[in-house]
Structure formats: C-alpha cells, structure tokens
Amino acid sequence: MTSEGFAEIERKFDVNPATPLPPLHDLPGVTHVAPPVEHHLDALYFDTGDLTLASRRITLRRRDGGDDAGWHLKTPVAVDERREIREPVGVDPDEIPEAILRLVRVYLRGRSLMPIVRLRTSRVVHHLVGRDDAVLAEVCDDSVQAERFGSEPLNQAWREWEIELVDGSRALLDAAQERLSTVGVDPAASPSKLARALGDRAPALAPVVPERPGPGSSTGDVLLAYLRAQVEMVTTEDPSVREGAGDALHRMRVATRRLRSALSTYGPLVDAGVADPLRVELRWIAGVLGGARDAQVMRRRLAHRLDLEPTELTAGPVAPRIDEHFSTVVRISDADTRSALDSDRYFRLLDTLDELLESPPLYRTADKPARKLVPGLIRADWKHLRAAVRAARRTAAGSERDAALHEVRKRAKQLRYAAETAAPLRSKRASRLVAAARQVQEILGDHQDSVVARGELLGLGMKAFLFNENAFTYGRMHAVEEAGAAGTEARFFTAWKDFPSASIKK
Incomplete structure (x- = not known):
C-alpha cells in the first residue's frame, strides 16, 4: 500500500x-x-x-x-x-x-x-x-x-x-x-x-469529533466551532497543497479567508491584541495561496475567450503566448507557496491558531447566548455591504467604479461568511442570506475577473507589439471583456433589488 x-x-x-x-x-x-x-x-x-x-x-x-x-x-x-x-x-x-x-x-x-x-x-x-x-x-x-x-x-x-x-x-x-x-x-x-x-x-487527547454548538450555545462557542472547522480544513489540506493539488489549494485559501473574516465579524468579542496581528498573517498566507490559483483561473478564462474568436480574426501566436505567460506565473507562484509552507512564519501562524483555540482571547460578552448577539454582528456586516453598494452607485463608470464593485464583492463575502457562522442557530433567514451573498460574490467575482483579464490582455498586447507580433486579437478580446463586464454590472444591480434584509431571527 x-x-x-x-x-x-x-x-x-x-x-x-x-x-x-x-x-x-x-x-x-x-x-x-x-x-x-x-x-x-x-x-x-x-x-x-x-x-x-x-x-x-x-x-x-x-x-x-x-x-x-x-x-x-x-x-x-x-x-x-x-x-x-x-x-x-x-x-x-x-x-x-x-x-x-x-x-x-x-x-x-x-x-x-x-x-x-x-x-x-x-x-x-x-x-x-x-x-x-x-x-x-x-x-x-x-x-x-x-x-x-x-x-x-x-x-x-x-x-x-x-x-x-x-x-x-x-x-x-x-x-x-x-x-x-x-x-x-x-x-x-x-x-x-x-x-x-x-x-x-502520554499526552491528553482531545475528542475525535468535537461537540457541536446548538441554538442554545453561547456566542463564544459558536465562533470557536467555526474557527475550529476552518483550522481543521487548513491542516487537512496542507499535505495535498504540498503535493500540488489545485482544488486543495483553493479549499485551504478559502479556509484562511473564513478565519480572517470571522475574526473581523466577531471583533467586538475578541482581544484585538491577538486578533489583529492574526488577521494580518492570515491575509499574507491567503495571498500566497492565491497566486497560482488566480493565474490558473485567468489562463482558463483567456483560453476560453480565444476559443470563441473566429479563426480568421485570430492573428499571431496568441494561444502559445497566453500559455507561456501564465505557465511562468504559476511556476513562480508554486515555488512561493512551497517556500511559504516551509517557513517559520507559516508554522508560527499555525501555532497561534492552535493557541487561540486552546485559550480563546474572548471578552466576557462572548458568554452571552448566540441567538441574542450573532444577529447584531451579522446586521453590522449587512450594513457595510449596503453602504458599499450605495457608494458604487455614486461612482462614475470606469476604473473607480470597478474598484467600488470589487469592494462590494469583498463586503458580500464578509457577510456570507458571517451568516455561515449562524448555522448552529438553525435560522432559515441566515441560510437565505448566505445564498444571496454568495450570488453577489459570484456575479461580482466574474466582473473582477474581467477587470484582471483586461489588464492581462493589455500587457500581452503591449508585449506582442514590442516583439513585432500582431496585437489585434488581444484588442478584440479586451473589447469583449469590457462589454461583458458592463452586462455583469447590470446583472448585479438587478439582483441587488431582491437582496434579503439583515434579520436572521426567524
């Protein structure tokens, strides 16, 4: 075997x-x-x-x-x-x-x-x-x-x-x-x-399956159960990431983002002297893990766009140039990931997460029932999302609007993860909020991918020009991405009209 x-x-x-x-x-x-x-x-x-x-x-x-x-x-x-x-x-x-x-x-x-x-x-x-x-x-x-x-x-x-x-x-x-x-x-x-x-x-052993919180649990128990699940995901996926499994890398990255998000949502209940530095380190490792994954996603997106182009309008060695560019990015990112996973910085991050679970730095407020405190924490994230949407509406079209919509996406992700923590409360409204926030995240994720794709196409086109290659197809693909992003933006504002309220009490 x-x-x-x-x-x-x-x-x-x-x-x-x-x-x-x-x-x-x-x-x-x-x-x-x-x-x-x-x-x-x-x-x-x-x-x-x-x-x-x-x-x-x-x-x-x-x-x-x-x-x-x-x-x-x-x-x-x-x-x-x-x-x-x-x-x-x-x-x-x-x-x-x-x-x-x-x-x-x-x-x-x-x-x-x-x-x-x-x-x-x-x-x-x-x-x-x-x-x-x-x-x-x-x-x-x-x-x-x-x-x-x-x-x-x-x-x-x-x-x-x-x-x-x-x-x-x-x-x-x-x-x-x-x-x-x-x-x-x-x-x-x-x-x-x-x-x-x-x-x-022989060391003392923790239960193989920790006790799950329920509707009557404290806010601290609900938070710690969520954090524990994400830490377990990080440690479970780490070996597969080291072996080069792309799906494992994505799951591990999402777990680090969920950890960081939960520490933000529940910030009023957690000692900032512990949580704030930890969130910085979680942002660092999530960024490292994202390099190769983002490059792979972008390569697939541009390859798909190129496949949709009429053959007679494909000028120059576009496909090999896209593969060469992103293969280099993925190779460098993979090396950065392996280096990070073997670094003292990463190991100390894992130690800090273990310490947080063993000796939670929670204020006494966290002892209050989750059904009373968690809805208010989620409502705060919902208000941040609403404010970001309003700001995006007021922003003129162009790069500033793109940045504003990206902020909306991040706020939607924060709300989604916050609502996920309410799972032990068995609230149908929380589940609907998770689904709605996921929809916004996915729509604006496609929009942000288009923003990144246009930047990559511009760079590839400029490089083609410098090497005396035809840049026409890169320009066409850029235009297609720009038009698609406009449609995605309109789809988001339509979906936002049906976004549920912040209440999860029923």
Whole structure:
C-alpha cells in the first residue's frame, strides 16, 4: 500500500495472560476461522520531543516483520477508524520517506523527529473467513514488550487482542466484541499500543469529533466551532497543497479567508491584541495561496475567450503566448507557496491558531447566548455591504467604479461568511442570506475577473507589439471583456433589488 492510504477500522481489548480466545467461527457471516499464523514484529515509533504527533492521535513507525513491513503513518478519522499510509523502507532505513513527511510537516512545524518507543510483539493472527473465502476480519493475539526512551525510560509488558475489519462490516465488529466479553475481556484502556507504552508521558487527547454548538450555545462557542472547522480544513489540506493539488489549494485559501473574516465579524468579542496581528498573517498566507490559483483561473478564462474568436480574426501566436505567460506565473507562484509552507512564519501562524483555540482571547460578552448577539454582528456586516453598494452607485463608470464593485464583492463575502457562522442557530433567514451573498460574490467575482483579464490582455498586447507580433486579437478580446463586464454590472444591480434584509431571527 502506497501513501494513498486506506481505512483501518479496529478495536483493541486488554487481556490477561491466561485468558483463552473464545470460539469465533459462528459469528454472523463467518464460515470458518483460518489456521493461526504467527509473526514477530519489531516497531520503532517516532515523534517530536514534546510528542506533537501523539497529542493529535497520529502515530509514525518503522516496522520489521509481518506481511506489512515498512513505514506506517496512522491518522485519526473517527471512533474506531484511522487512515493508514504505508511506504517501503529505502536504502537508508533511518530516512523517513518524503511522502510520509509531507503529510506531517503541518504538525511538526520545523521540529525534529526522534525515536520515542520500541515495541516487540509476538502476534498470532486468526482470519475470520466468509463466503467465497473472503477475509472478513483479522483477530490478533498480541504479546507486547514495550520500551520507552528518554530521560525517564520505562519498560512494560502486556497482552492484548485486536480485531481489524478487512471486508467485514461494523456489525461483525460489534458481534466479535460481544463474544469477547463472555470471557471477561474489556475494551483497551489506552487508545493505542503507543499510548500505553508512553505511560505517564502520554499526552491528553482531545475528542475525535468535537461537540457541536446548538441554538442554545453561547456566542463564544459558536465562533470557536467555526474557527475550529476552518483550522481543521487548513491542516487537512496542507499535505495535498504540498503535493500540488489545485482544488486543495483553493479549499485551504478559502479556509484562511473564513478565519480572517470571522475574526473581523466577531471583533467586538475578541482581544484585538491577538486578533489583529492574526488577521494580518492570515491575509499574507491567503495571498500566497492565491497566486497560482488566480493565474490558473485567468489562463482558463483567456483560453476560453480565444476559443470563441473566429479563426480568421485570430492573428499571431496568441494561444502559445497566453500559455507561456501564465505557465511562468504559476511556476513562480508554486515555488512561493512551497517556500511559504516551509517557513517559520507559516508554522508560527499555525501555532497561534492552535493557541487561540486552546485559550480563546474572548471578552466576557462572548458568554452571552448566540441567538441574542450573532444577529447584531451579522446586521453590522449587512450594513457595510449596503453602504458599499450605495457608494458604487455614486461612482462614475470606469476604473473607480470597478474598484467600488470589487469592494462590494469583498463586503458580500464578509457577510456570507458571517451568516455561515449562524448555522448552529438553525435560522432559515441566515441560510437565505448566505445564498444571496454568495450570488453577489459570484456575479461580482466574474466582473473582477474581467477587470484582471483586461489588464492581462493589455500587457500581452503591449508585449506582442514590442516583439513585432500582431496585437489585434488581444484588442478584440479586451473589447469583449469590457462589454461583458458592463452586462455583469447590470446583472448585479438587478439582483441587488431582491437582496434579503439583515434579520436572521426567524
């Protein structure tokens, strides 16, 4: 199995040394139990000195023996479920594969990995087999010898059973657990072998799925739930961005914008000494992430415009020039993104976000019910949007009007994100406000793309002229964009007439 990973669904049980394994051949769907197979496993676990990975329920090990020797990374998904990623051992057995490191840099943040625990396990595997000889689950009888490294070493020994689904269902897992209980076996007190081996050094673990706020929650709880979801999105998408996934880059960028927006909307409730510098850093990383994405969007837009041009009116090597220009921009932006994601500045930003969630810098006002405070915060953003629309109406057509409409778009985005935070209040009006603000954002997003496209076309046309190439087609495309922008502007003002009120109380 490569770094793409797979789901590992299992349960562990503490067992006395003399406890016999009960019969399992008659569990639902099981036709027989295959003869037992014995393995001798030797695993070295890695983490930072302060156990950064373990505190997030992540385990990284290099294991010898068995049929899956190599590097294993396990990350939490849900109760009983983890995602396991495997990579083979390279020429240097001590060198952690880059495919593994990319997945954990967002947590390591410049800290070094070191061996923290060694586990030697004598494992007896019993395969529960179903119809057509399909393996439904593995039942492992493990005798473990654990050695904890560090200034306070610790040696332990224990026995445990482990049931891992292969092609079976959770119903089989439940049935197997019930059968094991008949011989006095209880679910393991520790969530993993590593946690047990760490002993008193095992870090406290947060819930896999945090409690969600509801209509009766405080304003602070509603804000923190929204912030937590966005921080989780940033850390989840970080590895994919490092691997060059464009969609992940977009999702990560949007998460940073939502974070910045929420800190602005809820500004009256948050210590400005923490929130203001954090918003500056979020704006920085969003800008870095946007470079390559914006260039890709613009290249697709201009390529589409060029495809619509009649062949006889396409003069000069327009398509290759567009590709050359934006390929260069994307290449530079990708390099800037990789550099930023490996920078101390980015790692400190992540640390600050974690600190904000662990010790929220909220004023006591945030303890008041969300249903009383949140509508007023949203109304403030709605008023800012309305003021921006009025200012745009008063602005003369041209570049100043374009800038004013861009400000309207930003205000609409702010309102949309603000209304999203009200989801726990279960307000239909808030949902309508989200939809309306999204519509404005999309319409004026197209308008702003046209403004940017005209700037790019002007630059490409000037460059063509300097290289003695025909700039006619760039001019035609510029004119088409200008006419399209005028239509988009009219469409926005028409849509604005039906924009809902600021109230979300029903």
